Amino acid sequence: xxxxxxxxxxxxxxxxxxxxxxxxxxxxxxxxxxxxxxxxxxxxxxxxxxxxxxxxxxxxxxxxxxxxxxxxxxxxxxxxxxxxxxxxxxxxxxxxxxxxxxxxxxxxxxxxxxxxxxxxxxxxxxxxxxxxxxxxxxxxxxxxxxxxxxxxxxxxxxxxxxxxxxxxxxxxxxxxxxxxxxxxxxxxxxxxxxxxxxxxxxxxxxxxxxxxxxxxxxxxxxxxxxxxxxxxxxxxxxxxxxxxxxxxxxxxxxxxxxxxxxxxxxxxxxxxxxxxxxxxxxxxxxxxxxxxxxxxxxxxxxxxxxxxxxxxxxxxxxxxxxxxxxxxxxxxxxxxxxxxxxxxxxxxxxxxxxxxxxxxxxxxxxxxxxxxxxxxxxxxxxxxxxxxxxxxxxxxxxxxxxxxxxxxxxxxxxxxxxxxxxxxxxxxxxxxxxxxxxxxxxxxx
Amino acid sequence: xxxxxxxxxxxxxxxxxxxxxxxxxxxxxxxxxxxxxxxxxxxxxxxxxxxxxxxxxxxxxxxxxxxxxxxxxxxxxxxxxxxxxxxxxxxxxxxxxxxxxxxxxxxxxxxxxxxxxxxxxxxxxxxxxxxxxxxxxxxxxxxxxxxxxxxxxxxxxxxxxxxxxxxxxxxxxxxxxxxxxxxxxxxxxxxxxxxxxxxxxxxxxxxxxxxxxxxxxxxxxxxxxxxxxxxxxxxxxxxxxxxxxxxxxxxxxxxxxxxxxxxxxxxxxxxxxxxxxxxxxxxxxxxxxxxxxxxxxxxxxxxxxxxxxxxxxxxxxxxxxxxxxxxxxxxxxxxxxxxxxxxxxxxxxxxxxxxxxxxxxxxxxxxxxxxxxxxxxxxxxxxxxxxxxxxxxxxxxxxxxxxxxxxxxxxxxxxxxxxxxxxxxxxxxxxxxxxxxxxx
Numbered sequence: 001x002x003x004x005x006x007x008x009x010x011x012x013x014x015x016x017x018x019x020x021x022x023x024x025x026x027x028x029x030x031x032x033x034x035x036x037x038x039x040x041x042x043x044x045x046x047x048x049x050x051x052x053x054x055x056x057x058x059x060x061x062x063x064x065x066x067x068x069x070x071x072x073x074x075x076x077x078x079x080x081x082x083x084x085x086x087x088x089x090x091x092x093x094x095x096x097x098x099x100x101x102x103x104x105x106x107x108x109x110x111x112x113x114x115x116x117x118x119x120x121x122x123x124x125x126x127x128x129x130x131x132x133x134x135x136x137x138x139x140x141x142x143x144x145x146x147x148x149x150x151x152x153x154x155x156x157x158x159x160x161x162x163x164x165x166x167x168x169x170x171x172x173x174x175x176x177x178x179x180x181x182x183x184x185x186x187x188x189x190x191x192x193x194x195x196x197x198x199x200x201x202x203x204x205x206x207x208x209x210x211x212x213x214x215x216x217x218x219x220x221x222x223x224x225x226x227x228x229x230x231x232x233x234x235x236x237x238x239x240x241x242x243x244x245x246x247x248x249x250x251x252x253x254x255x256x257x258x259x260x261x262x263x264x265x266x267x268x269x270x271x272x273x274x275x276x277x278x279x280x281x282x283x284x285x286x287x288x289x290x291x292x293x294x295x296x297x298x299x300x301x302x303x304x305x306x307x308x309x310x311x312x313x314x315x316x317x318x319x320x321x322x323x324x325x326x327x328x329x330x331x332x333x334x335x336x337x338x339x340x341x342x343x344x345x346x347x348x349x350x351x352x353x354x355x356x357x358x359x360x361x362x363x364x365x366x367x368x369x370x371x372x373x374x375x376x377x378x379x380x381x382x383x384x385x386x387x388x389x390x391x392x393x394x395x396x397x398x399x400x401x402x403x404x405x406x407x408x409x410x411x412x413x414x415x416x417x418x419x420x421x422x423x424x425x426x427x428x429x430x431x432x433x434x435x436x437x438x439x440x441x442x443x444x445x
Numbered sequence: 446x447x448x449x450x451x452x453x454x455x456x457x458x459x460x461x462x463x464x465x466x467x468x469x470x471x472x473x474x475x476x477x478x479x480x481x482x483x484x485x486x487x488x489x490x491x492x493x494x495x496x497x498x499x500x501x502x503x504x505x506x507x508x509x510x511x512x513x514x515x516x517x518x519x520x521x522x523x524x525x526x527x528x529x530x531x532x533x534x535x536x537x538x539x540x541x542x543x544x545x546x547x548x549x550x551x552x553x554x555x556x557x558x559x560x561x562x563x564x565x566x567x568x569x570x571x572x573x574x575x576x577x578x579x580x581x582x583x584x585x586x587x588x589x590x591x592x593x594x595x596x597x598x599x600x601x602x603x604x605x606x607x608x609x610x611x612x613x614x615x616x617x618x619x620x621x622x623x624x625x626x627x628x629x630x631x632x633x634x635x636x637x638x639x640x641x642x643x644x645x646x647x648x649x650x651x652x653x654x655x656x657x658x659x660x661x662x663x664x665x666x667x668x669x670x671x672x673x674x675x676x677x678x679x680x681x682x683x684x685x686x687x688x689x690x691x692x693x694x695x696x697x698x699x700x701x702x703x704x705x706x707x708x709x710x711x712x713x714x715x716x717x718x719x720x721x722x723x724x725x726x727x728x729x730x731x732x733x734x735x736x737x738x739x740x741x742x743x744x745x746x747x748x749x750x751x752x753x754x755x756x757x758x759x760x761x762x763x764x765x766x767x768x769x770x771x772x773x774x775x776x777x778x779x780x781x782x783x784x785x786x787x788x789x790x791x792x793x794x795x796x797x798x799x800x801x802x803x804x805x806x807x808x809x810x811x812x813x814x815x816x817x818x819x820x821x822x823x824x825x826x827x828x829x830x831x832x833x834x835x836x837x838x839x840x841x842x843x844x845x846x847x848x849x850x851x852x853x854x855x856x857x858x859x860x861x862x863x864x865x866x867x868x869x870x871x872x873x874x875x876x877x878x879x880x881x882x883x884x885x
Contacts, residue, residue: 041513044836047796050816105793109837
């Protein structure tokens, strides 16, 4: 008998191929030309627009929307790319509802912002098949090593190359893109967009990428410092926080990031096994992505449990509603006490929580949720950072232009202090570090 | 519901909404649909003289200008007068008028500027039972190249002459349709009056090229790579039309000359505005061509509600009511002082008022770090630009400053009394007033 949603335990092929195709299609279908014109017409071209301020990369949003409305989408794309070379991916994954669209004056006026994210995708998608829009400055003869081909590293490498420097990017994995390729939910980046974008970005030239080259494995920071004029670290957060609950080591209690990575790399979603009863522990984007995709893979019951209240959840209201709309059961104010099971997980016992004098405490009341599969999504940690760099709150301490405590080393993205752990923030930090590196190397002559 | 019955130069119609002479009134099928939809009258699309009909182009006949959301705000037309045989049109007019005796049926005419031509066509039109004729002295394209339409309308002597012929050879009321493609609209209106016209109708369309195709470098609408100017109409021309109607209504010479208002009338409010400036009724075309005949339902219900709310029992109470308030600039009260006021509760902080004032006006609006926009009364000249560019209705208003208070911009007390440019000390001609003896 073929598997279905009621098949016990962890199983693959719970759904039919058309169901998988439908479930993992674009979350927001691309705007048609007509839809884009209608959406663009709603922009008021605000003075000193709030949306620009809310964008970590400060894209000139009113300008690019006006360019779309006057029939010059490629010009709009260049407006976007000049600030954010990963504008295509950001258009897909940015939590616009808490950034540009949250402060759109039409949100104030009517509760319906201009569709900035979707318009950005409309403009940038059109450029993916076209020639790279930026030219490199004359070769400077300077060499820079970038560690990590995620959003921060790619943005940094691109800007350095534009400035005429020769860039070598080292990445631990066999493909570039970082979390764009391995992290975010599949329905936000369909059709292999992450790789398309990486190839398009690299087509500026001047950037050599060395894959399967993790820091530490024959590649030392001291060697990089010796061989290059500057080093940028965009290594992300390789570690995962522990649950610190009994039974965490039981079978089928896994890190959500690993589950998502496996899912992102699967060519056939039917081959990705998922539990009939899935429990996701955490309240961030990774937790939502794991929970929603479990449901889309055919899990019968998916429960996402967060230890604090709805208002404290780092996943946006939009993401929470997306989860509930897909059938995920959200439980707030509950923390895991232990994983129950004989060898493999069978259930998770939770205790309700409340805040006493600013501290989160268990109320003493507990409940149990059946679980064949438990995903831990309670945050990632810095892992594998070079020794000797000053840290701040568990991340590499950087100044406002991304320079670390070692003046020859810059850092940006999730591994660096400051800013939210968002793709768009990583792009901004990588770009700004590149400009700082360029300024320093130019000044040195 | 208010009584919308209108009597225009003796022609009664159940409402003041007529369809203008144009493509929508070219044939029986359309006009029957219009009357079924509720239109009070039609001006049948212009008939030419007996013989082979004119021909039209077979490429695009219209061009358009759009506002936001692809709203058509201006239409350009290069269609000529009817391209159907005269007899067919006459038969259809007769049939429709017979079936809709309560509706106004006006026939638009354009024949060569020769007495015999007019003398020939008038009796055959009269036979249809039509209520009146409208002389097309306005068509700006095609026909004007042949010495008709606007070519006549631009020469007051011709207008007077042809109008006189028509009054001589028919008992039907004569409406003279004026072209706006002239310098002073009062001149052709006066000529029509001298010729004995019962009324004028205006405006006809305005010479226009709506756009240029930047791939083929041809004006649009483009016929096989070339374009010719057409006639512009639709909401965009309404301000031009309103002014021309007002010019005729408030002129001493033409005061009282009945006017049928045309030009961008799109809804009941536009119609009421034309009527307030002196039009006895209105003619509509572009709005019907954009949305279909059904819009007349909104026009009827809207005007009715407006009249009911103000206890106006007849459209005649609206007609001309704004004419006494239409003045020359020099008559305006210079002691009327207003200031812009921003309603902070309605403000959505888009900053358009700030950009407009700061970049292009008087630097009278400040912007704080947290996007609060405030009018500085000591700089505000009450130009109204901020209110006009604000996307939120009534968020920015112009508030009159009370007499006796100080205008913060000039530092002077605002006088009670009315004073205009003619008596202003800066007026080199008005300064004469100052040397006139005033106290003895």
